[in-house]
Amino acid sequence: xxxxxxxxxxxxxxxxxxxxxxxxxxxxxxxIELMLNAANLNLIVFSRNNPSLSGQFLALFVIVVAVCxxxxxxxxxxxxxxYYQTSVPDQVHELKD
Amino acid sequence: MNLTxxxxxxFEILAGAAALAILFVRNVFHAALLLIVCLTSLxxxxxxxxxxxxxxxxxxxxxxxxxVLIIFGVMLSSRITGKPLLVSNQYLLPASxxxxxxxxxxxxxxxxxxxxQHPGAIPGNRISQTGIILMSDYVLPFEIAGILLLIAxxxxxxxxxxxxxxxxxxx
Numbered sequence: 001x002x003x004x005x006x007x008x009x010x011x012x013x014x015x016x017x018x019x020x021x022x023x024x025x026x027x028x029x030x031x032i033e034l035m036l037n038a039a040n041l042n043l044i045v046f047s048r049n050n051p052s053l054s055g056q057f058l059a060l061f062v063i064v065v066a067v068c069x070x071x072x073x074x075x076x077x078x079x080x081x082x083y084y085q086t087s088v089p090d091q092v093h094e095l096k097d
Numbered sequence: 098m099n100l101t102x103x104x105x106x107x108f109e110i111l112a113g114a115a116a117l118a119i120l121f122v123r124n125v126f127h128a129a130l131l132l133i134v135c136l137t138s139l140x141x142x143x144x145x146x147x148x149x150x151x152x153x154x155x156x157x158x159x160x161x162x163x164x165v166l167i168i169f170g171v172m173l174s175s176r177i178t179g180k181p182l183l184v185s186n187q188y189l190l191p192a193s194x195x196x197x198x199x200x201x202x203x204x205x206x207x208x209x210x211x212x213x214q215h216p217g218a219i220p221g222n223r224i225s226q227t228g229i230i231l232m233s234d235y236v237l238p239f240e241i242a243g244i245l246l247l248i249a250x251x252x253x254x255x256x257x258x259x260x261x262x263x264x265x266x267x268x
Contacts, residue, residue: 005207007112007206009199017192021187026170029167033132040151050163053230063154075257087182
């Protein structure tokens with residue numbers, strides 16, 4: 001059990017570092033997916049033999065929200081690319097037309 | 098060490114290696130493929146930890162949905178700018194400091210605790226129990242999740258479409 005928790009710690013740290021260092025919005029979304037899956041892994045591990053299955057259901061709803069976030073995020077990324085022709089989130093600093 | 102433990106360690110090593118490799122690749126397309134390798138091996142870990150339904154959902158949703166979305170995003174945005182998507186890095190030193198620090202803190206926390214676990218396995222068929230609980234105790238969150246997915250689908254389509262209200266011809 002402890003090694004799976006260590007794996008989830010590594011996944012979370014990797015996602016966090018990916019969000020910070022990559023100069024591309026799609027890579028930032030990939031990092032967020034990694035962090036959400038680290039949380040999911042912990043939920044599954046802790047509810048391993050739980051007969052009420054509550055941890056598994058929380059993980060299920062986390063997956064649903066992660067999918068919504070990815071869809072809307074990628075749509076926004078595409079829109080921003082069309083307008084600014086840039087891939088760096090830091091260079092997008094105004095919302096005006 | 099039986100076969101289940103070997104499979105668990107193999108899936109975990111594969112997931113960790115793929116996640117670490119995302120940090121070092123420069124091509125966004127390769128990063129998306131590595132993400133799918135990581136998430137699919139996590140589904141294997143979920144199966145071993147008695148969460149078969151979540152594992153199947155993970156494979157369906159990530160390999161079928163999110164991978165296609167991310168690859169669409171990569172290909173459409175590289176079509177707009179006309180060059181392949183290569184990423185450079187920024188803030189390398191503070192980010193690696195934060196990453197190592199959070200890993201050390203989490204591992205220290207996890208290895209010092211002794212977590213309670215239910216003794217024995219879950220009785221009965223877990224998949225059918227999952228369906229029954231999802232349709233009885235969790236039916237309200239289930240429906241709200243459906244509505245959320247519908248809203249996200251519509252919102253993503255509206256945001257990504259090239260409809261411009263100022264020009265009346267719709268393109």
